[in-house]
Amino acid sequence: MDCVPQGIRAVPDRALLSVRDLSISVSAPHGERLIVDRVSFDVGAERVALVGESGSGKSLTARALMGLLRRPLKVSAGRLEFEGVDLRALTPARWAAMRGSSMALILQDPRHALNPVLRVGRQMDEVLRIHQKLSAAERRDRTEEMMLAVGLAEPARTARAFPHELSGGLGQRVMLAMMLVNGPRLLIADEPTSSLDESLRDQVLELMVSLVEHRRMGLLLISHDLQQVARYCERVLVMYRGRLVDVRRTQDLAGAEHPYTRILWSCRPGGRTYGTELPVLVRDADERLDMAP
Numbered sequence: 001m002d003c004v005p006q007g008i009r010a011v012p013d014r015a016l017l018s019v020r021d022l023s024i025s026v027s028a029p030h031g032e033r034l035i036v037d038r039v040s041f042d043v044g045a046e047r048v049a050l051v052g053e054s055g056s057g058k059s060l061t062a063r064a065l066m067g068l069l070r071r072p073l074k075v076s077a078g079r080l081e082f083e084g085v086d087l088r089a090l091t092p093a094r095w096a097a098m099r100g101s102s103m104a105l106i107l108q109d110p111r112h113a114l115n116p117v118l119r120v121g122r123q124m125d126e127v128l129r130i131h132q133k134l135s136a137a138e139r140r141d142r143t144e145e146m147m148l149a150v151g152l153a154e155p156a157r158t159a160r161a162f163p164h165e166l167s168g169g170l171g172q173r174v175m176l177a178m179m180l181v182n183g184p185r186l187l188i189a190d191e192p193t194s195s196l197d198e199s200l201r202d203q204v205l206e207l208m209v210s211l212v213e214h215r216r217m218g219l220l221l222i223s224h225d226l227q228q229v230a231r232y233c234e235r236v237l238v239m240y241r242g243r244l245v246d247v248r249r250t251q252d253l254a255g256a257e258h259p260y261t262r263i264l265w266s267c268r269p270g271g272r273t274y275g276t277e278l279p280v281l282v283r284d285a286d287e288r289l290d291m292a293p
Contacts, residue, residue: 015042016186016218017065021078024060024069024242032074036061036242043186047209047219049229049250051264052239058222061239062190065220066105067095083185101131104179105188109195110171114163120174121159124181131182146177151207169200173207180211186218193228205232226253226264238264 024036036057041048050058064075067090080087082103090098099105107113115123124143128134134142147155150173163171172192179187189208193201209232212219223229229236230250238246238261246258253265 015044016083017043017220018079018081019065019077020080021076022061022064022080023076024057024064025074025076027072027074034242035073036064039239039242039244041237041244041247043218043220045185045216045218046235047212047221047233049221049223049233049236050239051223051226051229051236053224055241056239057242058239059190062105062188062220062222065188066099066103068105097131100127100179100184101182102184103186103188104182104184106172106175106179106190106192108191110166110168110175111163111195113175114171116163118162119159120161120163120166124159124174124178127178127181142181143177146181147174149211150174150177150180152177168196169204172196172200172204176204176208176211180215183215184217186220187212188220188222190222191224192221201228226261 019042020040021038022036022040023034023038025032025034027033039057039061050061052058060069060073063069065080065087067087069075077088082098085098114120118126121143124146125136125139128139128142132139132142143159144155147158152158152170152173158166158170158174163174166174172195175192187208192208193204196204205228208219211217219233221229221233226236230253233250236246236248236250236253237244238258240260246256246261248256248261253261256262256265
């Protein structure tokens with residue numbers, strides 16, 4: 001059974017990624033504990049956000065889509081397909097071939113995602129060597145071209161740098177270049193601006209959206225910031241405690257009926273809410289959701 005609330009299903013005309021009844025559980029002393037509960041959605045060549053508070057299961061969902069969860073976590077799904085390929089049946093070798101070529105994942109902090117002992121250029125070269133049959137000169141040209149595309153004005157200098165020598169904004173641009181250099185069809189970005197200061201967040205997101213649109217890719221943006229999502233994405237999937245509780249176009253967020261979505265939207269910062277007491281979420285014993293001032 002799909003865990004998308006009835007009456008709000010919104011799907012693209014042609015899905016790149018199709019997910020049905022995705023569940024993630026972990027072994028517990030008294031049996032398995034369900035962390036993500038039968039989540040279903042589709043992503044096409046569009047910008048989709050997966051939103052929820054910390055612990056809602058959105059990052060685990062992103063990693064499950066990339067085949068990156070390991071024991072003691074257990075993943076099950078009625079359907080998990082990318083461009084018609086059954087991801088549930090992939091061997092480790094096929095997963096390695098698909099990650100970075102067909103699907104790519106950008107993590108929160110480039111300082112933890114990049115290899116600290118290898119120069120940036122060598123890491124870019126390695127990504128190309130794994131997935132492309134190119135000469136060394138062709139790989140250098142491709143690396144320079146991609147670095148320029150993400151706004152790295154001095155690609156030769158950046159290629160010689162170690163990750164710790166880069167600022168947070170430059171590091172995230174390097175990660176974006178690495179993830180896009182092989183031309184994937186879907187980019188999953190897990191809180192890609194959480195380690196950046198406010199002045200850089202919009203720059204990085206605007207660049208990401210521009211590149212995704214230019215390449216006609218799909219984007220799944222993982223975020224807790226509904227205001228950010230409303231600006232950069234076309235659709236939003238709202239998660240609460242491991243379940244998908246709302247799906248809608250971002251232009252319709254102001255009219256959301258689900259109390260959790262309304263809470264997230266009502267608490268966005270701005271002149272309207274400055275100095276006022278924000279609404280809070282009231283959870284009763286049956287896990288029904290109500291809003292209280």
